[in-house]
Amino acid sequence: MSSINFLGAASGLPLDELVSTFVNVERQTKMARIEKTNTTLNASLSGVGQLRSALSNFLDATKKLSGENLKARSVSITQPEEGKTFIQATAKNTASAASFDVMVNQLAKGSRIESSDNLFSSADAVVSSTDGELTFEAGDKSFTVAVTAGMTLNQLRLSINESAQNFGVNANILNTGGTAGTKLVLTSNVTGQGNDLVIRNNNAELDNLSTVATATSPGLNLVAAAQNAIIELDGILITSATNTFENAVQDISITVLNETPLGKNARLAVSTDKKAVEENLQAFIKSYNDLVDKTASLTRNRILGADGTVTLDSGALSGDSLPRNILNQIRGILGSEIADAPEQLKGLFALGITLDKAGKLEISTSTEFSSETGKMRFDRALTDNYDDLAKLFGGENGVVSKLDALISEYNKPGGIIQNRQDNLQARLKENTKASEAASRYLTSFEDSLRKRYAALDTLLGQMQRQQASVNAALSSLPGFNVKKSS
Structure with a gap:
């Protein structure tokens, strides 16, 4: 900026205002286009980000329809008494629907060993005057504890319990x-x-600390042997080395926690989890419809009122074919048949899911075009073809796989949408550079104008002073009157 603060002070003319007017006109001419471009690019960048997010949300909902999720089993248990858990159970997606009475006769337990009476006088009794080792074994597990000369019974207890290799042996001292x-x-x-x-x-x-003696007789005795868990499923006796029965019923895991009361059995039922499948399908439909709404919002054209004013601005991606191209490809997959699916469930239509007039997915209850509604087909599929749903959506060529491949191609790092975002970011940087260049130009332009008008102001001031001097000289001549200009 020029150091002249009072442009026009010499001539009395509004030169500072004139320069400001010229600069503002130039600024509007130069910056309006740049600012408009910046607004458009930012809106487009935001729109592409919204599109990418909507596609990700739809894909997340789609993946919940993978084969395993659509074969979920529901497990219900009726305990023989309220407020107490006797059995728990889980079922794999390949478990058959069934129900059983479960009687828990016996829980699996570990063994218990005690020292002979009066073998030790107190917890401070020395257990050995020489060094040695004790090896603890149960099943296929083992660990060893070092016994040092002069070690007390309590010190041995601590060494056993604190051994890093201890597989589950607890040592206690009872002072009777x-x-x-x-x-x-x-x-x-x-x-x-x-x-x-x-x-x-x-x-x-x-030997006094062992169940197997090296010399004479052991000092520790087995007082309670390890035992199996025993249950009866519909009267059939089943045993397990642990309290968990894996595949006692194929693909079902049963864990017993307490023995059931005499004459009172638990009830275990396994069924297809239709509620979970329906919830996942409804979430899939909603997510797709949200994507349709987002695409429409991003690509809408500006709407003018009767008086020519804007009543609704255009979408951030108005005129951009990318969102609609993606949506059309998705619709193509949703409307296609799946070759690997069973004959009675080849596509979404057979499942009862169709497109409405607005291009959204629905499970129709209308009988306008057929006596069989989409809801009827949907309910029948969940009842008669439950496991076939996994073949429609899952699998190598299922709906999920096809949608995943399509959307990932657009959304992946380095994909089409990422490239679009990178391009918009690059253009924004270039536009920022153009804005900075325009700002430098306007500063230079204003300086140039101020210098020119400063020179003009000085010249006009000199001329005005010369005129005043001449007028003064003439007015001093005898008989000469100078007529002042109005």
Whole structure:
């Protein structure tokens, strides 16, 4: 900017206002196009982002219709008594619908070992005067604890419980205060018949701490053997080494927590989860319809009122063919038949899902064109062809796979939409550069004008002073009157 702060001060003319007018006209001419371009590019960038997000949401809803999700099984359990859980169960998607009475006769338990009465006088009793090792075994699991010379019974308890390799052996000391004295008690969480805890040693002095003696006789005795869980399914006896019965009924896992009361059984029922499938299908329909609405909003044309004023602005991607091209390709997939699907369920129409007049998906209840409504076909498919839904949507050539391949091609990093966004970002940067260049030009333009008009202001001021000087000289001559200009 020029250092002249009072342009026109010499001549008295409004030169500063004149320069400002010229600069504003030039600014409007130069910047209006740049600002309009910037607004258009930002709107387009936002619109492409909204389109990408809508496609992602639709794809997320679509993927919930993958084969496994459409074969979900529902498990219901009636416990024999309220407020207490006796059994739990889960079912794979390949489980058959069925129901069973479940009686829990016995829970699986680990073994329990105790030291002989009066073997130890107290928790501070020394268990060995020499070093050695105790090896704990149950089933296919084992770990070893070092016993040092002078170690007390309590120190041994801590070493067992704190061993990093301990597979589930708990050591406790009972100070009975009676004739039994102090007892070492060990329990194992390895369940199942034949998986009793066994303790061996490599030093005969440790026989009192073992179930298998090296020299004479062991000091630890098995007081409770490990046992299996036992249940009856509709009167059929089934055993398990753990409290979980895997595939006692094929593809169903049953976990027992408590023995059932005498004469009161739990009831287990497995059925197809139609509610979950219907919810996923309705979410798929809604997500597609949201995509249709978003596409319409992004691509709408400007609407003018009767008086020529704008009543609705155009969409961010008005005139852009990309959104409608994508939507048309999606519609093509939704309307096509799936070769690998069963004959009675080749496409969405057979499932009862159709397009309405607005191009949205619906499960129609109308009988305008047929006595069989879309809702009738939908309900029949869920009842008669439940597992076939997975073949329609899942699989290598199913609806989900086709939509995933199409939308991912547009939405993936480096894909068509990403390239469009990158291009718009690049154009915005170029437009920013153009704006900065225009700002520099306007600064230069204003400086140039101010310099020119400053020179004019100085010249006019000099001329005015010369005129005043001449008028003064003439007026001093005898008989000479100067007529002042009005």
